[in-house]
Amino acid sequence: MIDWSAHAASRTRRLKPSAIREILKLTQTGDVISFAGGLPAPELFPVAEIEDATRRVLAREGASALQYSTTEGHAALREWVAARHSGAGTVSVPDAGSAGVSGAGSHGVPGVGPAGASGTGAAAEVDGSWVQIVSGAQQGLDLVAKCYLDPGDTVVVAAPTYPGALRAFDPYEVRYRAVDTDGDGFVVESLEAALAAGAKLIYVIPTFDNPSGVSLNLERRHAVIELARRYGVPILEDNPYGELRFDGDELPHLFDLAPEQVIHVGTFSKTMVPGLRLGWLVATPDALAPVRHAKQAADLHTSTLAQMVAVEVAGDGFRDEHLLKIRDHYRSRRDLMLQALERHLGAGCRWTRPEGGMFIWLTVPDGLDTMELAREAVDAGVAYVPGHAFYPDGGGANGLRLSYSVATPEQIESGVAILGQLLRSTPGSE
Amino acid sequence: MIDWSAHAASRTRRLKPSAIREILKLTQTGDVISFAGGLPAPELFPVAEIEDATRRVLAREGASALQYSTTEGHAALREWVAARHSGAGTVSVPDAGSAGVSGAGSHGVPGVGPAGASGTGAAAEVDGSWVQIVSGAQQGLDLVAKCYLDPGDTVVVAAPTYPGALRAFDPYEVRYRAVDTDGDGFVVESLEAALAAGAKLIYVIPTFDNPSGVSLNLERRHAVIELARRYGVPILEDNPYGELRFDGDELPHLFDLAPEQVIHVGTFSKTMVPGLRLGWLVATPDALAPVRHAKQAADLHTSTLAQMVAVEVAGDGFRDEHLLKIRDHYRSRRDLMLQALERHLGAGCRWTRPEGGMFIWLTVPDGLDTMELAREAVDAGVAYVPGHAFYPDGGGANGLRLSYSVATPEQIESGVAILGQLLRSTPGSE
Numbered sequence: 001m002i003d004w005s006a007h008a009a010s011r012t013r014r015l016k017p018s019a020i021r022e023i024l025k026l027t028q029t030g031d032v033i034s035f036a037g038g039l040p041a042p043e044l045f046p047v048a049e050i051e052d053a054t055r056r057v058l059a060r061e062g063a064s065a066l067q068y069s070t071t072e073g074h075a076a077l078r079e080w081v082a083a084r085h086s087g088a089g090t091v092s093v094p095d096a097g098s099a100g101v102s103g104a105g106s107h108g109v110p111g112v113g114p115a116g117a118s119g120t121g122a123a124a125e126v127d128g129s130w131v132q133i134v135s136g137a138q139q140g141l142d143l144v145a146k147c148y149l150d151p152g153d154t155v156v157v158a159a160p161t162y163p164g165a166l167r168a169f170d171p172y173e174v175r176y177r178a179v180d181t182d183g184d185g186f187v188v189e190s191l192e193a194a195l196a197a198g199a200k201l202i203y204v205i206p207t208f209d210n211p212s213g214v215s216l217n218l219e220r221r222h223a224v225i226e227l228a229r230r231y232g233v234p235i236l237e238d239n240p241y242g243e244l245r246f247d248g249d250e251l252p253h254l255f256d257l258a259p260e261q262v263i264h265v266g267t268f269s270k271t272m273v274p275g276l277r278l279g280w281l282v283a284t285p286d287a288l289a290p291v292r293h294a295k296q297a298a299d300l301h302t303s304t305l306a307q308m309v310a311v312e313v314a315g316d317g318f319r320d321e322h323l324l325k326i327r328d329h330y331r332s333r334r335d336l337m338l339q340a341l342e343r344h345l346g347a348g349c350r351w352t353r354p355e356g357g358m359f360i361w362l363t364v365p366d367g368l369d370t371m372e373l374a375r376e377a378v379d380a381g382v383a384y385v386p387g388h389a390f391y392p393d394g395g396g397a398n399g400l401r402l403s404y405s406v407a408t409p410e411q412i413e414s415g416v417a418i419l420g421q422l423l424r425s426t427p428g429s430e
Numbered sequence: 431m432i433d434w435s436a437h438a439a440s441r442t443r444r445l446k447p448s449a450i451r452e453i454l455k456l457t458q459t460g461d462v463i464s465f466a467g468g469l470p471a472p473e474l475f476p477v478a479e480i481e482d483a484t485r486r487v488l489a490r491e492g493a494s495a496l497q498y499s500t501t502e503g504h505a506a507l508r509e510w511v512a513a514r515h516s517g518a519g520t521v522s523v524p525d526a527g528s529a530g531v532s533g534a535g536s537h538g539v540p541g542v543g544p545a546g547a548s549g550t551g552a553a554a555e556v557d558g559s560w561v562q563i564v565s566g567a568q569q570g571l572d573l574v575a576k577c578y579l580d581p582g583d584t585v586v587v588a589a590p591t592y593p594g595a596l597r598a599f600d601p602y603e604v605r606y607r608a609v610d611t612d613g614d615g616f617v618v619e620s621l622e623a624a625l626a627a628g629a630k631l632i633y634v635i636p637t638f639d640n641p642s643g644v645s646l647n648l649e650r651r652h653a654v655i656e657l658a659r660r661y662g663v664p665i666l667e668d669n670p671y672g673e674l675r676f677d678g679d680e681l682p683h684l685f686d687l688a689p690e691q692v693i694h695v696g697t698f699s700k701t702m703v704p705g706l707r708l709g710w711l712v713a714t715p716d717a718l719a720p721v722r723h724a725k726q727a728a729d730l731h732t733s734t735l736a737q738m739v740a741v742e743v744a745g746d747g748f749r750d751e752h753l754l755k756i757r758d759h760y761r762s763r764r765d766l767m768l769q770a771l772e773r774h775l776g777a778g779c780r781w782t783r784p785e786g787g788m789f790i791w792l793t794v795p796d797g798l799d800t801m802e803l804a805r806e807a808v809d810a811g812v813a814y815v816p817g818h819a820f821y822p823d824g825g826g827a828n829g830l831r832l833s834y835s836v837a838t839p840e841q842i843e844s845g846v847a848i849l850g851q852l853l854r855s856t857p858g859s860e
Contacts, residue, residue: 001690001691002662002690002691002717004664004716004719004720005716005719005720007578007630007664008577008578008720009579009580009583009602011576011580012577012578012720012723012724015577015720015723015724015727016723017726018726021501021726039497039498042493042496042497043493045492045493045496045497047488047492047493047496050488050496051485054481055484055485058477058481059481062475062477062480062481063472063473063475063477066472066475066477066480066703066704066705066706067469067472067475067704068469068705069705134729135565135707135732136729136730138727138729139728139729142729146439146441146442146601147438147439147442147445148437148438148439148442150439150440150441164730167726167727168727168728171576171724172439200437232432234432234434234437260432261432273496274496274497274498275495275497275498275499275733275735276496276733276735277565277729277730277731277733284434286434286435287432287434289434290434290435290438290445293442293445293446293447294442294445294601296448296451296597297445297597297600297601298568298569298572298598298728299564299565299566299568299569299572299707299729300566300568300594301707302565302707303565303705303706303707303733303736304705305705305736306733306736
């Protein structure tokens with residue numbers, strides 16, 4: 001008999017199941033209203049469009065759609081992704097506080113070029129060679145970690161941050177340095193202190209962060225880039241939610257500001273469907289070269305059919321219309337949840353007011369432990385993810401994440417009411 | 431500017447592109463007959479069945495097919511895989527040389543049980559908990575390596591062996607010990623010497639090996655299990671081609687003989703289509719536990735839609751019929767290539783006569799270097815993969831791999847004729 005656990009590699013000691021998935025299991029029994037998962041609303045999935053696209057792709061090029069394909073990804077999809085990032089590096093340094101970028105749909109106005117880094121070069125020619133297709137954004141995080149993180153390296157992350165990223169980095173036996181955040185993302189002084197202490201990579205969700213819902217404002221985006229350049233640390237920019245903007249001005253990606261410094265991660269999971277498992281990395285060909293080899297070693301390539309179907313659906317103008325529809329849907333859910341929080345929560349609670357995405361971060365009175373409360377909440381009929389799950393080194397006891405993405409209006413109203421009652425009735429709250 | 435290569439992790443120094451893919455690029459220019467790739471024949475793809483299945487799945491359960499799903503895989507697909515392995519551990523020890531196993535389609539007769547390891551327990555209850563769905567067999571190799579191999583560990587492999595496996599293991603900074611093989615797979619004495627020197631994992635394709643086409647005979651399968659048990663080394667059994675048997679008796683999987691000792695890797699890539707990227711691992715739940723966590727960290731889960739479509743296609747009896755059809759097709763190609771080799775190759779050449787799969791291994795006269803000849807061969811109009819690509823530590827200069835899977839009958843005849851002429855005209859051959 002093999003004792004498999006004795007046989008395991010050292011890095012497996014760092015592997016652990018997702019805390020969120022454990023919470024989700026609790027919600028599958030009984031009539032629990034779940035604000036825990038970050039799933040996209042399935043009623044928004046373009047099922048008919050995906051079926052049509054599949055039929056067209058198989059009729060037109062069935063054999064190639066079902067054959068082995070290139071590791072870098074389907075050319076048409078890579079070009080589609082690249083076109084959405086062309087002009088990177090041309091975003092100008094803003095006047096104090098002003099947005100200073102061009103309108104929705106286009107990232108960039110002439111200015112700083114990628115070749116010149118902090119200089120005044122031309123816009124980056126972002127073409128397909130700047131794109132690596134991956135099997136969901138999660139694989140992008142894994143491959144970048146595999147290529148750029150040695151055991152003992154330090155990854156700078158926000159506190160709180162996305163636990164799936166920590167799970168992707170963990171097996172590479174890294175350490176974390178948590179940066180303080182406020183309603184505008186990274187606190188710059190805290191980030192500088194983290195970088196000064198030595199770091200190999202900055203991981204950040206600059207727009208509609210998971211779990212906090214907040215975005216780095218434009219001034220801070222420039223500050224983050226400036227610090228990353230000064231300390232020579234690359235940035236892994238995760239952007240699952242950026243296109244789900246409900247209000248406020250569009251902000252440039254960190255990649256747009258400094259394409260030489262950033263690996264940008266995108267995905268169809270939140271704007272089309274997650275079940276096709278499609279994401280992409282955008283970065284200089286230099287940065288992607290080892291990632292491509294790692295991808296080949298990890299799974300040869302991403303499903304050809306899925307890539308062809310996605311670009312067929314996304315490419316014909318349908319997607320812009322679809323984005324408007326899903327933004328409206330999630331905006332109304334966010335509004336309802338913010339209103340319910342106003343109505344039902346005590347004065348000791350604070351929460352974020354995101355301009356997009358799927359999440360609100362709720363801070364409960366000091367002395368409460370949202371991890372201890374979670375079971376009680378499920379018994380009372382509502383589920384959330386305790387703040388603890390989002391902190392790499394402990395913390396977050398008085399925070400929790402609420403998702404409004406899949407709950408109905410009625411569930412949002414009654415779930416928040418239950419939560420408010422629970423928080424008021426718990427010893428330790430005011 | 432980030433110097434990405436200076437920033438790379440130590441393990442990236444081990445990442446290299448596939449030598450086979452480099453050769454394949456050469457064949458894309460001009461009228462080269464390619465025996466280089468190991469692609470399945472696209473004219474055999476069940477395109478219409480996949481389209482029908484997609485339509486049915488999306489109509490019946492579109493929202494779940496396109497939503498996030500469980501890391502372990504779609505339940506119906508896991509059960510389908512498990513059913514094909516139930517009764518593992520019940521294959522009896524053979525009389526000397528006799529097959530001693532039950533007929534096609536069923537692996538196993540009562541005998542040694544998995545719980546009792548080398549004892550006399552009951553058959554293993556292989557259910558869905560013994561199955562992990564992966565995004566192609568290549569991901570299975572990567573995840574097993576990630577969970578079970580530390581830097582410096584030794585992996586025992588056949589010489590020659592599948593280079594994709596070496597590429598999957600490489601980033602975990604392992605060493606290789608190459609075991610001699612003959613027409614029946616591993617030479618037992620050489621395997622024992624390798625294990626005696628210390629090893630962490632045995633990697634083997636026991637049936638219709640890539641690249642040699644040979645299979646471990648039954649006696650050697652038992653010997654391999656016996657040695658693996660004695661030295662306490664697990665076996666990673668890769669089985670992409672096992673169902674492509676043209677003649678000869680079916681052999682039990684190593685997993686059937688010793689389910690407690692083996693992680694078995696299967697795939698739809700060679701028997702249905704590769705483009706869906708679907709494979710599976712079968713092993714004890716103990717062995718799979720860390721793999722599941724690693725899979726979650728690596729890409730959350732495999733495409734739900736692809737899994738549902740595959741089980742829809744495979745589950746309705748279509749697959750058995752389809753297997754007969756593709757076996758006939760590849761059998762006729764193998765026959766043609768063996769006949770052409772007889773006709774066109776000189777007396778100094780030897781080659782394997784596989785009973786299934788996609789590959790023939792050709793040994794050319796000593797003194798020839800198939801790597802040096804490869805460019806000349808492409809110029810003359812034929813491509814193969816030089817033997818060197820299949821050896822972890824050098825060697826294979828006078829070997830090469832021929833694939834008969836995608837060539838037409840005419841291409842097989844003329845491609846082998848060109849090869850024969852080239853070999854006869856090259857200094858160094860007799």
